[in-house]
Amino acid sequence: MSSATAAATSAPTANAANALKASKAPKKGKLQVSLKTPKGTKDWADSDMVIREAIFSTLSGLFKKHGGVTIDTPVFELREILAGKYGEDSKLIYNLEDQGGELCSLRYDLTVPFARYVAMNNIQSIKRYHIAKVYRRDQPAMTKGRMREFYQCDFDVAGTFESMVPDSECLSILVEGLTSLGIKDFKIKLNHRKILDGIFQIAGVKDEDVRKISSAVDKLDKSPWEAVKKEMTEEKGQSEETADKIGEYVKLNGSLKEIHAVLSADANITSNEKAKQGLDDIATLMKYTEAFDIDSFISFDLSLARGLDYYTGLIYEVVTSASAPPENASELKKKAKSAEDASEFVGVGSIAAGGRYDNLVNMFSEASGKKSTQIPCVGISFGVERIFSLIKQRINSSTTIKPTATQVFVMAFGGGKDWTGYLPERMKVTKQLWDAGIEAEYVYKAKANPRKQFDAAEKAGCHIAVILGKEEYLEGKLRVKRLGQEFADDDGELVSAADIVPIVQEKLSQIHEDGLNEVTRLIKGL
Amino acid sequence: MSSATAAATSAPTANAANALKASKAPKKGKLQVSLKTPKGTKDWADSDMVIREAIFSTLSGLFKKHGGVTIDTPVFELREILAGKYGEDSKLIYNLEDQGGELCSLRYDLTVPFARYVAMNNIQSIKRYHIAKVYRRDQPAMTKGRMREFYQCDFDVAGTFESMVPDSECLSILVEGLTSLGIKDFKIKLNHRKILDGIFQIAGVKDEDVRKISSAVDKLDKSPWEAVKKEMTEEKGQSEETADKIGEYVKLNGSLKEIHAVLSADANITSNEKAKQGLDDIATLMKYTEAFDIDSFISFDLSLARGLDYYTGLIYEVVTSASAPPENASELKKKAKSAEDASEFVGVGSIAAGGRYDNLVNMFSEASGKKSTQIPCVGISFGVERIFSLIKQRINSSTTIKPTATQVFVMAFGGGKDWTGYLPERMKVTKQLWDAGIEAEYVYKAKANPRKQFDAAEKAGCHIAVILGKEEYLEGKLRVKRLGQEFADDDGELVSAADIVPIVQEKLSQIHEDGLNEVTRLIKGL
Incomplete structure (x- = not known):
């Protein structure tokens, strides 16, 4: 006291x-x-970890299929690298404390570090993928996969290529990726920054107001038109007329073909240089999305604006039915005013997104005093935690996913006064299996009764027991037994200890011959 | 101006x-x-990335083989979680800026977050592995793999088990892991904290001085005995006699059997309770290292102390010939006094290390007000960047490692006034290959001459070309051709476009039938 x-x-x-x-x-x-992880972060373990790793492996396989190479950049960058890239969201960047030396911040996405990497190494063209964590000091909604520390899975193409060719491949990767993760009811909302800029010009928005009006339009997925119009006129100084003109356009959405036709018939659009450029891009894109057979997934949506400053061309965002907030979101939000977690009143949000950013690399080249070189880029980013939350919902809660890979459990049975428990002997046999690449365990006890050993084997989800019988082992014999309810009455077979490795290998190959494992089936939604 | x-x-x-x-x-x-990464960090790309990923996959395969499950914890922890765990090295911790909310720091290792995880979730036993980045504000030596952001690959066993059983498995994992990475000339230096504590008692070191004397002893791998003795007597207040007594013991090293015999014959040791406990552990350990057949890799070295505060039992550290600094290190260091990078005058250091820490989990349980529960732990950590630097030295610089996985290049040959270049057609064929899981690319150009397409295929390291001939394609035919110098004169074969997927699959399975790929061979040092 x-x-x-x-x-x-x-x-x-x-x-x-x-x-x-x-x-x-x-x-x-x-x-x-306090025994906790910092706000907006969590530990991943057990079957969640197995599912997430399966998502990573599905996506990295996909990226490799498209010729991607992978890079890894540091978790923190010099603060000046991130400055001025994220518009209003810059306030969400985590800074490292100034402990002497350089000022650094945690990366906010993988795109800006990629552009820094391309500029720094004078790379002329690259298809790169990167699966890594990014950091945002946002309000978390943990059960919806909206976190402060989360993974992005990015694929980007840098280099000067035929118009819309890498863009259409990115869209195909979106479709291939989500489909292979068992997600079917998704829609790629797509727009073009130049068309949007043209519309703003047509409506009479001044150049310096474009970004802030763009960010108002971007809220149309969450807010009704009236609210967005109010923001434009009352907060952002646009005339009633300008707002209404914007409103006419941003309400448009439909297939690429439909909206392309509508805009092509609009003299305001076709006579606006920027909008016309964008519209030509869309016409080119349509040839390629048809070749990739992905048209049915795309919705040309003029209300899509995307908040980030660096986009210059095509932009897209993938939504599913779980993306939107609940209908009574604002009511729920009021109730949970001081909530630490926003899960109750938000949706999952977009599960993947991306676009073209032709100036970002050059921005770095010029700012660092290098020769100005335009390296156009286009890319996509999968939001793994959000996709994970959808897969989790789909997986039946009674399904058990085994977090270990253990195949074989090595046991010893014996008794009597002179019974040692054969611990070093079990180690020796296990080591032989390990050396042959077989996943194997044994209980960490000098003596254990059969029940305990079977329980441990069951817990580890093993398929096979290799048993050292007290007398049998002395005669150079081991017992190999299948595990599982249906083999309860099967005593297994006695084999020569010298042949244990090939015999176990043969049994395992029989067990696994059916191909796809359980996790793969779950991930693919089969 | x-x-x-x-x-x-x-x-x-x-x-x-x-x-x-x-x-x-x-x-x-x-x-x-400044177009650079922060001090002590780097970008990973190209073949370096391929090698590092192969190391990860080798080690995660190994950990799974031993029944490990994986977890992922946040990159930053609440600052109080890391406080008081790292002794003198705590000053190397990176803090996040206070931007309102909790105070956080980047993790310094994976062990403390693991102990926090075990305590927080009341886990009674777990074998977990974790491959992730950790952060230390240390002087970097980049070419020696000593960085401020670096990967650790950890395997730890938590739970109450038979003495030395998980410990010996960790040692076996060290041997299996390094051997499978083609590292042969390594030595596991091993000691026991209790023996060391016993020696300090015997020599007359007061309890409160043990940690600082321990950290002096730990410098014996870099400094001669005279310098360490001076530190003990002049800086750390020990008598000449105490220092000499310590000196007698810490100069001992040899096989487990040899040093165990020497210590067992020493009445000072056997009559000291702590030292005796440690010595009994070593006797038990010897049974198991023999069963795992790893004795020849172990050197019982009484000078090994390890700096971290949390170890309580067995401690070990793996060194190779590249671990020590160059002979004229202090001279080189003087020359490069203000060097940003210490690569010239340091060695690679230890390439793996670990030990037993029986109190860390309970420290968290108690500090958080939970019921006190002893969850003993033992673990190992592989230093991937350091191992990487050894593998890099080994790999012939002329060896080219292909960073992409691309197998097939889809091309179009044609000409004449009406030649379109078959871009959408190439996309269609490529999409068929992707859908079948085959890695395929094509050039992002409407029209490209054959030379350019072959060059791109070669650059991507492709094995097969699928060629759309202007006329042949119209007849429903595709040409399949092996790539590479030895097939230069081979025109390939014309096949039905409808059969392209099975035909390509068949050819690829022939090409890859030899098993081990190039990277695996390199990693394994074959």
């Missing part, structure tokens, strides 16, 4: 309060620690 | 200096940016 408490003895009320404080305070001389 | 420059016109010298400054300064209105 501190002297402050002693001094308070004459004032019973204060004393009681102090006593209460003391009971909550850490014990004397002990450090009090 | 600023007004300061204008004011300086009367002073020509100052003016010249200003002009000089201006020429180095960023252009007006432009942001000046």
Whole structure:
């Protein structure tokens, strides 16, 4: 007790309060620690980890299929590299403390580090993929996969190529990726920054107002037109007329073919240089999306604006039915005003997104004093945690996913006064299996009864038991037995200890001959 | 030019200096940016990335073979979680800036987050592996794989088990892991904290001085005994006699059997309770290292102390000939006094390390107000970047490692006025291959001559070309051709377009039938 408490003895009320404080305070001389991860972050383990790794392996396989090479950049960048790239979202960047030396920040996405890498190494063309964590000090919605630390899976193509060719491949990768993850009810919302810029010009928005009006339009997926119009006129200084003109266009959405036809018949659009460029791109794109047979997934949606500053051409975003917030979101939000977690009143949001950014690499080249070189880029990013939350919903909660890879459990059965438990002997046999590349375990006990060993084998999800019988082992024999309910009455077969590796290999290949494993089936939604 | 420059016109010298400054300064209105990664970090790409990924996959395969499950914890932890765990090295921890909310720091290793995870989730036993980046504000030596951001590959066993059983498995994993990475000339230096503590007691070191004397002893791999003795007596207040007594013991090293015999014959050791406990552990360990057949890799070395505070039992560290600094290190260090990078005057250091830490989980349980529960742990950590630097040295510089996985290149040959270049057609064929899981590319150009397409195929390291001939394609035919010098004169075969997928699959399976790929061979040192 501190002297402050002693001094308070004459004032019973204060004393009681102090006593209460003391009971909550850490014990004397002990450090009090909160056993938790920082806000918006979590530990991944068990079957969640297995599912997430399967998503990574599906996507990295996909990226490799398209000729991608992978790179890895540091988790933090010099602060100046990230400055001025993210518009209003820059406030969400995590900074490292100034402990002497350079000022650094955690990366906010993988795109800006990629552009820095391309500029720094004077790379003329590359298809790269990168699966890594990014950091945003946003309000988390953990069960919806919206976190402060989360993975992005990015594929980007840098280099000067035929118009819309890498763009259409990125769209095909989106479709291939999501389909291979068992997601079927998705829609790629697609727009073109130049068409949007043209519309703003047509409506009379000044050049310097374009970004802020663009960010207002971007809210149309969450807010009704009236609210967005109000933001444009009352907060962002546009005339009623300008807002209405924008409204006419941004309400348009449909297939590439439909909206292309509507815009092509609009003299305002075709006579606006920027809009016309964008429209020509769309016409080219349509040839390629048809070749890739992905038209049915695309919705040309003039309300899509995307917040980031660096996009210059095609932009796209993938949504599913789970993307939108619940209908009574604002009501739920009011109720949970001081909520640490926004899961209740937000949707999953977009599950993948991307676009073309032709100036970002050059921005770095010029700012660093290098020769100005235009390296156009286009890319996509899969939001793994959000996709994970969809797959989790789909997986039946009774499905058990085995987090270990263990195939074989090595046991010893015996008894009597001289029974040692054969621990070093079990180690020797297990080591032989390991050396042959076979996943194997044994219990970490000198003596264990058969029941305990079978339980451990079952817990590890093993298929085969290799048993050292007290007498059999001395005769150079091991017993090999299939595990599982249906083999309960099967005593297995006695084999020569010298042949144990090939015999186990043969049995395992029979067990796994059916091909696709359980996790792959689950991920693919089969 | 600023007004300061204008004011300086009367002073020509100052003016010249200003002009000089201006020429180095960023252009007006432009942001000046250094195109680099932060100190001690680097980008990974191309064949380096392929090698590093192969190391990861070798090690994660190994950990799975031993029944490990994987977890992923956040890159940053609450600062209080890391506090008081790393002794003198705590100053190397990176802090996140206080931007409101919790105070966080980047993880310094994977062990403390693991112990936090075990305590937080009341886990009674787990074998977990974790491959992830950790952060230390240390002086980097980039070419030696000593970096500020680097990967650790950890395997740890938590839970109450038979003495030395998980410990010996960790040692076996060290041997299996390094051997499978083609590293042969390594030595596991091994010691026991309790033996060391016993020796300090015998020599008359006070309990409160043990950690600092321990950290002096730990320098014996880099400094001669005289320097360490001086540190103990002059800086750390030990008597000449105490230091000499310690010196007698810490000079001992040899096989487990040899040193165990020496210590067992020493009445000071056997009558000291702590040392005796340690020695009994070593006797038990010897049974298991023999079963795993790894004795020849182990050197029982009483000078090994390891700096971290949390070890309580067995400790070990793997060194190779490249681990030690060059002989003239101190001379080189003087020359490069203000060096940003220490590569010239340091060695690779230890390439793997670990030990037993029986109190760390409980430290978290108690500090968080949970019921006190002892969850003993033991683990190992592979230093991937350091291992990488050894593998790089081994790999012949003329060896080319292909960074892409591309197998097939889809081309179109044609000409004449009406020649379109078959771009959408190439896309269609490529999409068929992708859908069948085959890695395929084509050039992103409407029309490309055969030479350019062959060059691109060669650059991607493709094995097969699928060729759309102008007329042949119209007849429903595709040409399939093997690529490479030895097939230069082979025109390939004309096949039905409908059969392209099975035909390509068949050819690829022939090509890859020899098993081990080039990278695996390189990694394994074959």
